[in-house]
Amino acid sequence: MTTKRFQGQWPKIGIRPTIDGRMGGVRESLETQTMNMAKSVVSLLTSTLKYPDGSSVECVIADSTIGRVAESAACAEKFRKEGVGVTITVTPCWCYGSETMDMEQHTVKAVWGFNGTERPGAVYLAAVLAGHAQKGLPAFGIYGRDVQDAGTTEIPADVKEKLLRFAKAGLAVATMRGKSYLSIGAVCMGIAGSIVNTDFFEDYLGMRCEGVDEVEIIRRMTEGIYDKDEYQKALAWAKANCKEGEDNINRADLKKDQAGRDKDWEFIVKMTLIVRDLMIGNPKLKEMGFGEEALGHNAIAAGFQGQRQWTDFYANGDFTEAILNSSFDWTGIRSPYILATENDALNGTAMLFGYLLTNTAQIFADVRTYWSPEAVERVTGKKLEGLASAGMIHLINSGAATLDGSGCQNDKDGKPTMKPFWNITEAEAKACLDATTWMPANREYFRGGGFSSKFLTRGGMPCTMVRLNLVKGLGPVLQIAEGWTVDLDPAVHKILDERTDKGWPTTWFVPRLTDDSNFKDVYSVMNNWGANHGSISCGHIGADLITLASMLRIPVCMHNVSSDDIYRPSSWNAFGMDKESADYRACQTYGPLYKK
């Protein structure tokens, strides 16, 4: 796919080297050191961070150091023209706070004050952060732990960590702004997450909500509004790469025959092309005379209602959702699309957060069952072992789980992982496909048929389960559980899997337990989860999510991240000594980032 996914360019990071404005000695003596700090930050960010398409992030440095207000204004003007969404102010010295600070309303802001004793960079940091607090423009402070020497251009590890955490989350904020969430269909079986709340998307994320009726898919199929050549290619690819499982799901009178199943494959492949075109458009459609359809909806995330009207009558959306959420298809290895099952827009948002922070595919799942060790022993006669010995959570859903979630990509030690598409090998993509069987849909649930992916996630993958909930009177809250996927004794897995929807993909998840009441045992994590779904991202990204949530003014109601790794704007410290309740007060005080 060569189609550009979204309108506009990727947001840039603007670096603001601020300086003591006194010309005639002081300023001149600091010019080189100050500019060098800016250059070091650019080199760290551009060599480490990538946009979702795999290109290196772009930074812009102000045309000059910023000592007086006219230079601040010139920098702001340049950054607006360049599409800067995130700013990092750097300085080794004293500067004039309110003159040099970034006063733009919507940039995400950080200030790095060099920890040296020759000049008072840290004093400026404190002064300008006080200015940010006083003016209601939250900024992240960066102050290295150890004193450095004036001439050094090296960035210490603790400063690097903060710069990267800030920049990654800031870019996520700036990337989603101006994009759309596309609902295909509406509310699914009364699931509150699929009652799409436009105020939330507009006020908190700066996004627009678009909606199309599912009948649009049928119209495009009927009127031939899809790329016919690509369809043939996609169908041949599906036949060659998506192995069909034996129908041990349906009772005899509900099993489809081979002709019926073949028709379902044609339908779901066509539907996949069309859903993608609805999200991002397709220039091929313009060549075919369908200019409007070629435009798409500028959707960085979408959801498909499916149940019930569609799935009662047509093949379900599981193939479409699973393939679009994966990092590969008939076009080769490519970045995943974010497509929530059951149009659960709140879980779609959690997926979008995880995706923008990691550039990797996200597993969408029902948070279905907590299995205590006692219950497992009762039904299997076996004791749980290893990481699972205190019980585990069964993540399972027909539908959107990315095939990357099979865990068949490897990190450098051969352990299961999910990688950005540019690091995935052909062999790994094939391994994910080979690990997946496409089971005929359960026609008591899905009368129209279709196919659901079935795989078992390899154990030992560090991951983070995340969920966004809306609470009336409070607003959005985020919950985060870091943990690992686990392997069970195959005999135990088989018994537990067969008790449930055995035609769906399974991930066995064990959260990391802590002293907090939400994480005192595995049961509590399940019991305190705020909705039926969770989004699972590879890696322990809880700290990044906490930083992102604070930028968006979304409080975090539950997490198991070490307090040393919590990084929020410095003014959050003014809201009380308990970090989590301070987060609530700060988010409430500032309100959503894009409030009107």
Ligand SMILES: C[C@H](O)[C@@H](O)[C@@H](O)C(=O)CO
């Ligand atoms: C088939 C069923 O309706 C499932 O799809 C249902 O349990 C859910 O996934 C609810 O989130």
Ligand SMILES: [Mn+2]
């Ligand atoms: Mn579900």
